[in-house]
Amino acid sequence: MSSIAPERLADVFVELADTLVDDFDLVEFLQMVTARASELTGARAAGLLLADADDRLHFMAASDERVHLLDLFQIQADEGPCRDCFRQGIPVGDADLERAGTRWPRFAPAARTAGFASVQAFPLRRRQQVIGSMGLFSAAAVAMSPGDVRVVQALVDVATIGILQERQVRRGQVLTEQLQGALNSRIVIEQAKGVIAQSTGVTIDRAFTLLRTYCRTHHLRLSDMARTIVNDPARVPDFGSG
């Protein structure tokens, strides 16, 4: 049995489908996936990583982007549930991070410090192809129920199909171009946080909140606005006036 309300789940699937229009922004789509996964399960945070051409994982999106959490997602390029899950292509979890120090010597203490007691990671997988993984982090030391794991995996599967959906015939090639472009967009967003932090005298965390709120208010894409700002810091908006 799953604790997730079926009607709420149905809404999320519809929302996913609606977002996958012809010209969707991959970073924003993945942000939505992490936000919905954490809302549905009651997890405190969700973070999603995608693999580059070297099969190295890179942080792409999270339900919460505070700097101390970004560290936690970054560690998983080398070690942790998301990396294991990506390597094995199956869900990987740990209900008690307090005891996971030997399993993940770097990740487990970092996750504990960030206030998490358990984790469950899901592969972004379609047939033999695994393109990344998503981790759900909870404050309580409990295992996610098998029913909930199945539901979240279904959500992740739909998202993966969406990402891998190729309207063009050149199989595999356009996808890789798009993924590389998305990995790069993610970096531009980080660079923009720095530009905003310095020009407005706020923290990196605050800079991201300002940027995201501004983009939502003005119906702009995060990636596009970030690019505008990094290419010309003079174009940092006056966030104070909304």
Add this chain to the structure above:
Amino acid sequence: MSSGSIAWLQCLCRAATRALPVTGAAISVMVAGGTQGLAAASDTRSELVEELQFTLGEGPCLDARSQGRPVLVPDLAGESGARWPAYTSAAMEHGVEAVFAFPMRIGAVRLGVLDMYRARPGVLPPDAFDLAQVFTGVALTGLLDAHEVMGADRLAYEISQVSRYRVEVYHAQGMLQVQLGVGPESALLRLRAEAYLQGRRLGDVARDIVDRKLTLERDEA
């Protein structure tokens, strides 16, 4: 750029041509407000084709740079003719039927493009694509180092780092852009130079900048 780094990039183009199912490779450097144009090529034909994009102002390589993602054209005679009409006919006159353009970029930091050419149409297989990305990373490092003097051990370290910068490096780079009043490329180079001068890791110096413990001085113009 020094003649040494040009020679090094030429070696890289020839190595890429041997390692990948392509007939030629070239590297163009396009730094905002700085150098523009061909830096190195594996052979004369690739050099000529590489220069076409600058002459004509269009082509997959320019698109790769502006879009910040690879642009793969397995058959120039096919779909792309309409996208770059002048470039396509000129490139085909030089006997090039497929172009694979890989931008050398780190977020908004754009240094140039590594272009691979092929005399016959056909897609780049996935493993070749992955290898091309590795060459692109190495070329990117070489270009970053062309701006400053670095030892071989430092170069090896940077190559291992280039696609693996931690987010605080990007945050610090964005902050330095504003502090120093320079573009993203210069800000990243200044950050690397500072780490090199202090003999510390890039991420550690970046963290000091993000924590506002360290500010860099503007260059006297």
